Amino acid sequence: MARSSKKRFGIGSLIATILGMLAAFYVANRASEHTRTSLAEGARIGDLLETFPGFILGDAWSVSTEQLDLIIGGAAAGLVMLIVLYAYGANRNTRPGEEQGSAAWGSPRDLSRYRDKSPGRELTFTATEALSVDTRKTRRNLNVLCLGASGTGKTRSYVLPNLTKLDASTAVTDPKGEIMRATEAGLRARGNQVRALNLIDLKNSARYNPFWYFNPEEPETSIAQLAECIIANTSGKDSKGDAFWERAERALLTALIAMEWTGAPYDQEEAPHPTLPGVLDIHKGMGGSEENKDQRDSPTDILFAAARDAIELWQEDPTQFRDEDQDRMKVLDYACRQYRLYEQGPVETRLSVVISLGVRLAPLDMHDVRQILSGDDMAIDRLGFEKTTLFVQIPDTHATFRFIAAMFWQSVFEHTVYQADHEEGGQLPIMVHAFLDEFANIGMIPQFERVIATIRSRGISASIIVQSHSQGKAMFRDDWETIEGNCDTILFLGGNELSTKEWMSKQLGNETITMQETSQTYGMNGSWSKNTRTVKRLLMEPDEVGRLDNDYAILMIRGMRPFMSRKTAA
Structure with a gap:
């Protein structure tokens, strides 16, 4: 984090200055006394420096009261005072190289202390960046806002890599049912219980009440x-x-x-x-x-x-x-x-x-639908107590059953919070993470802005996955800022929607660059000049955000510099 170079003159500085002036007075006074007395005794000038330490140690607590010695000591003390006054008086609030902004790209090394040795204990964002699920270690929540237009790899490069390795109870929105098809065998092989509320093929759905x-x-x-x-x-x-x-x-x-x-x-x-x-x-x-x-x-x-x-x-x-x-x-x-x-x-x-x-x-x-709602096989109450993965498979061609998906997610958050509150320590034994893919298409979860702000301490977190920033804004209006503000991690996978590009550009901040200006005039008295000055520039302009390479993602974690890294391979 950038800091100001301006120094404050406090009590500590005052005491140090006084001690420095006293030391300068003492040394100069004794040096004057030694020089005066030694020359009077016929000593050579070249021997004065060699005999000075012995002279001081011979009578360390003595101070000369001769007028000349006092004047020289006072001059030395005054010189120290002038140096201090100059240092603090001429000091300015400067930040070399950051005058117009301090935005810059981070490196994987910046995140190394927040990683975990076990891949199953990390939430993976890019090929080189991941965050430990131990929120006490990282002092950051695990809520993620993932933005990416269709085809940018929200499922392939974010959901699938985490779902297949994360040691946790998970619940996943599964548009078209493709996530379950790709992961079910692997999840069962790792000992996960897998159940699906299938709103695409109703006859093959587990029941949910x-x-x-x-x-x-x-x-x-x-x-x-x-x-x-x-x-x-x-x-x-x-x-x-x-x-x-x-x-x-x-x-x-x-x-x-x-x-x-x-x-x-x-x-x-x-x-x-x-x-x-x-x-x-x-x-x-x-x-x-x-x-x-x-x-x-x-x-x-x-x-x-x-x-x-x-x-x-x-x-x-x-x-x-x-x-x-x-x-x-x-x-x-x-x-x-x-x-x-x-x-x-x-x-x-x-x-x-x-x-x-x-x-x-x-x-x-x-x-x-009556058959699905007539009983319950989803066992939401096992989330947080055993390794379980629950899928909500929703059609992408109509929204007829959107309210059922919204009810399911309401049940997930309401019940896991209730269970966590009744556990010793107020936290579930196993971390619960919800992958809310196609968040804009699962309906309105009542009071979600309150839910996202309170689940961290209970060992529950969520990834909000949308195609654009405007989608969330359209759904939650003013509450959307509360929701995004409670996501300590933002992952941008690409997109060309204008408001999303502008928002991302502002989030990245401004950097300071050096600009050179040249001027040349022609004629008999022609001249040429070159000027250099610092100017402010967005780390990425909105159009540059839109041109982000499809193999790369932008990652922002609260309190850290942003990262531009390759996407995770599924």
Whole structure:
């Protein structure tokens, strides 16, 4: 790191100056005394220097009070003072060679102290740079922002090399299913458990049930987050309609999810495990009549009416319910209160909300999707406790099941954080790293800007992989700066999108270069001159970033000079 060359005159400098002046006075005073007395005794000038040490040692604590000796000693002390004043007075805040900027390229040696002897304990970025997963050693988090246009090797030169050697639990977004095909055999050979949520070929997918990963201590929070995730990822990309309808649908969906979580009907001894298809079935039981606006006789209305009766009994005397049912009754009360918000609207509005929510949930009614969501084989709860690799295979030709992928990632982060918080030391036994490939196509993970800022201490990290800087900005708007700010590593693999090039260029910073200017005039009194001065220049101009060789990548790690190195070979 560049430092200023300007020195400060503090107390230490003052004491040193005074001691220096006293020493100069003493030496000059004694030298004057020795010279004066020796010459008076007839000594030769050439012998004065040789006899001076003996003269001093003969009476070390003596100081001459002769006027001439005092004057010479004072002059020596004054000379020291003038030298110090000149040194500090003439000193300027100069940084030779860095006047306009200190940006420069780093070398692999700069990163050597942050490496690990075991390849499985490193996150690899380029052919020559990697970072130890020991965050206490590096004092940097393992969150990575990887930028690269299509064809620059995001999967080939970053995801695959790390996935095949990293000793960790991993979860991976797998567009088109190519990553799993390339790594499954090797992962199993290394002892990893491999499971896939296949949203491309639904018949070959493991099952996934988000209800299994609710926070058992705060189920209402998990219910609200699941409802938010579904609403956020089933709204149109440019949806700018009345927010009332979206809020009404969210309240209704929250009520239905909460009702399903309680295991309705409420009086069952052993309630079935809740599922999203069950939520859809409760929704299908809704209805209404425009002729009779007070009619409340649909199966779902009857279900909630019975739930309210049970809530009244519970509130009157909670002891008549089993201890294990207390949390269930709280969530049932929450479901009824959210359903009441929906019921407050006129019948026409309620019918519109029901229909609109039904459209959102339509993909859940597909036979294969219902089968996937009917149980759980993904075992997200094993992440961090055994070497596991979970794939989320998403189609790249449509976004029909994007909300399912978003729900999965929400479950991953929510549940691993919960488990880490309940481990001694607050950290998972095995590091968990999420490779969020095609991050812009997996939907909105609720509160992701908060997640990315808090997972480091729990032994969890993520690689956010996008095609351009503008993709993230479009998704998260102002929160995108928070997300990128919580990534201590930025890996740029290439691209030609203007805002990405400009952003990368600014991130690299300015360097100082020497510019020579020549001037020549012709004629009878012609002249020629040459001037040299320092000027500021971006380490890489935006157009130079766009022309980055396809075999090279730019790596930036917080607190270090940037690296330009060859990409990792898959």
